[in-house]
Amino acid sequence: MKKIIAILMLCFIAANVEAQMLKPTSGLILSERYDSSITLKKGEYIVQGEVVIAKTSLLTIESGVKLFFMPGATINVKGGLHVTGAANDLVQFSSAGGKESGTGLVISGSTPNQDIKISYASFKFLLKPLLFEKNWYRSGVEVNNSDFFNTYEFNDAVSIKEVEFYLNKQPIEFIFKENVFADNYSNISVYNATSYRVKYTFEKNVFANNLYFDSRTKAESNPVYVALDNIQSKYTMKIYNNMFSDNYIFTQDSLKQIDHGTIGYLNPKEDFVTVNNFTKNPVEKRYDQKEPGYNVHAFPLELSENGKKVSQKIPVDSLAGKKIKIHFNTSIAKDQKDYKVFYNFIDTITGEILKKQIDGNYYFSHAAGNEADFGFESTVISEPIGYISIENLKNTDGVSVPSVNVGIIDFFEKCGSRSYKMENVTLAPIDIAKHNMLVDTTQNAIIPLDSIKVGKWEVALFGGISGYAGDLNHDWMHQEKWYNGIALKLRYHINRNISAKLALDYTNISAKDYGLYNRRALSFKSNIWALSFMGEYNFTDRYSLNRNRYAHGLGRKIYPSFGIGLGLVKFNPKAQYADGTWYELRQFGTEGQTAPGGKKYSLITVTIPMMAAVSYRINDNFKISAELTGFKLFTDYIDDASKTKYVSDATVRAANPNNPDVASYFRNPGKNIGARGNAKDKDFIYMLGFSLNYRFKNKRDREQD
Incomplete structure (x- = not known):
């Protein structure tokens, strides 16, 4: 209750x-x-x-x-x-x-x-x-x-x-x-x-x-x-x-x-x-x-009807059609132009408590002094449980007068005797985009928002490490080797919260069979190039809405960002032969791709990049970010392993007449008889690290400098 x-x-x-x-x-x-x-x-x-x-x-x-x-x-x-x-x-x-x-x-x-x-x-x-x-x-x-x-x-x-x-x-x-x-x-x-x-x-x-x-x-x-x-x-x-x-x-x-x-x-x-x-x-x-x-x-002192005091415990509908005199302790403003009359009621269908402005079928009369007359018709009472309020009356100096309520205690006590399923009613937000002027913090002047010293373009340099999850490694935190990764990013700020980013990432990945499939002895390494376009949302920043009402100092300089987009990833898996020579695996068709009826996989695949970052704003132009970017790949061959069953050794040898022994070795280096891969589990790579971001000044401020 x-x-x-x-x-x-x-x-x-x-x-x-x-x-x-x-x-x-x-x-x-x-x-x-x-x-x-x-x-x-x-x-x-x-x-x-x-x-x-x-x-x-x-x-x-x-x-x-x-x-x-x-x-x-x-x-x-x-x-x-x-x-x-x-x-x-x-x-x-x-x-x-x-x-x-x-x-x-x-x-x-x-x-x-x-x-x-x-x-x-x-x-x-x-x-x-x-x-x-x-x-x-x-x-x-x-x-x-x-x-x-x-x-x-x-x-x-x-x-x-x-x-x-x-x-x-x-x-x-x-x-x-x-x-x-x-x-x-x-x-x-x-x-x-x-x-x-x-x-x-x-x-x-x-x-x-x-x-x-x-x-x-x-x-x-x-x-x-x-x-x-x-x-x-x-x-x-x-x-x-x-x-x-x-x-x-x-x-x-x-x-x-x-x-x-x-x-x-x-x-x-x-x-x-x-x-x-x-x-x-x-x-x-x-x-x-x-x-x-x-x-x-002034404040409402009491209500009366024909010289008798009107209690707030009286149901409002019993006062319809009667002349109610409002007594204030002192005079209110003679001209009351901004006041409004509301009927506050419970919607017995939805259970909401609503407020409806009354536009007619009432009168409010105040010429001068500390009294006013008020009356209303029964037609304003649209629901049985409610009360009337007269709001936004003014004192002679413009200070607001407390609302004049009619039947408010009766209303709340009747509310308390009922249990309703309530629905949320939210406030109507304003359009922040219409407010395009900023009180500048450095020049102590009012200037257009689009002329502030930071512009819409931003460039970032990223450095960190990369990881891989796929048929040769199912443990994201356990990598055969952690490789360095770098990226160059160009960002365009569309508005205070939304930005578009173009990124070029480069890294390497590798893995060896860790025994998940009965010691297949498979291995690979590959360089990775990723070109992606991403939309980002910044939750708080200098020009966005800080929704943490208690954020102070450092808390206002740190803010999260999330993004998602579309891109392309180029890869080329290689492995080392027994004599130490490195070979590109795609040429051998280790799963029958080069045999009659087979098809080589593409070395370029579509990706959906997903990003999460926490940024610290150093000043108007510089910020540093901790970023995690994951690349969901639409290929299962970044590690050259996908199909569950091995193709026959004879098939691979026949498809590679110039190098049959090498092709046979990479087909099944561990002489395994179990599963080679899992075609339903697409490969995934990620990069974790830090970026230094510089947001350019706009043209006008560059000229001034």
Whole structure:
């Protein structure tokens, strides 16, 4: 049952996201490391892989910027960060779509001469919008007038780990003020709220419409989770004038509401101070109660119908045709142009939880002030189990208002009493090819992606060893002799992930009978030339999608590649006669090929080459790769042995009148009476080694140099 509930939640998340999240249509690309300060001007940006802001750098993000994070993408700020949005012109951070979400901002490392300031920013549909990694340190932190919505991971949306305090003695302020944290399944976690170095203040924030499940600890199943201790001489965390409204805690098994979320703390209460916090649904007496604040951002306070309070436990269909009044704690924006109304329901046929935008048969009226009227017809209720949500309402300064829900508790409790087979619903990915501009890491400039210093052509020199598996050797790891192999490769990068490769390989192989077939005493050696054309896929690289959300440093320079193609292999098996002379075996027809009715095998065969490699990128132009290339051959005569039965000695002698004794010897040097070969088992060769790759600069940059 627990797995069903978890899958149900994930399906609900996935079905919701596509309808609401921002969709970039054009923009710039942020990738790699920025060693100098950079300012992002108004526009759309794609974040891919791990973007690193060096300790000596300051990242400034101005109002009007929209950042879309590719799956697993992060901006790792080791230096300073200034997000300078403005009222009604917020900086927007959002996932870009696809099967996975973007991660968000990471604040890491100790940089005492830099600070973190985030003002008027909107974080939506990210795995972990804001993470302060363990041992972070800055001269100060302030996050204000920002909203955090739609984080559906069952962990921390905002995570503040322990600060570094051995090297840095100066106490700092960490201010989280006038923000809205709403419509999440996750929380804000402060892992060392009573710190020797940090003075935490949470003031005038709104925590509303967050949902939690008792799969986590009781303390963690709250919008704010703080870890405390009773060690003296630490700074006390202050939480005051915050609003907590409609944060529900459900059982994981049955989705029954069991509590209202507020603040969960670990260890003694004396280590933090709560003053004048409003809790709409107080369940304990440990918090100071007050009237809902008017000097904070707006949130839905309650619903009423004809002067009577409307509970979220009332089925939504019972309210069809009625006039519902929505009461906010304070005024919302007069002009609400971007809001949307959704009917969230269970499809009783497929078992999916879906989100359908309602385009008509409802009204929402708000002229001014802190009240609005809402009504809907029964025709919007397309399925029996569901609830209505009014989303993307705005405060007077453009910060998002928590969703207005109608019948949400009734919906979840009815969901919990049913078991459905859920299907995955994925996000709609964006077309990364439309984003053809790069914020250059060396020139600190915005340039076309196709004008970056590395071009599309790449050349590689390979060196390694080769092996053979066939009728004379079935053990790939046991070779009669390991030969050196070399190759020259030319690669053309079609796009960020796909490349085409032309390769010329040369090596030698040999084998002696190891007794697998009753000591046949067969042997051979051959030089090998292979010309192949191969398509390759690079999973991560500077210009491809790094899907490992936690990849840092070395992990981002190493990436795998795979390829497959078509080619030709030229070979010529030889063997040594008793007098020490080497002979080409094909001329003798050792299996009757030169006898009447026989046919000589070709010394050129078709091959399907298959490649796997792990590459380490040294810089923009050079990389080194460990490669394994296997050649599936469409011949069984690379070792001159294929047929099971031996042809008669007389037949071979008659077909070789000029050298009958030599031909007879190579037919069956061990005087064996068993099987000579196995025609069903085609031969296979492989090469293992390292290649040094150089990717050329493009024409424009060569001219500049």
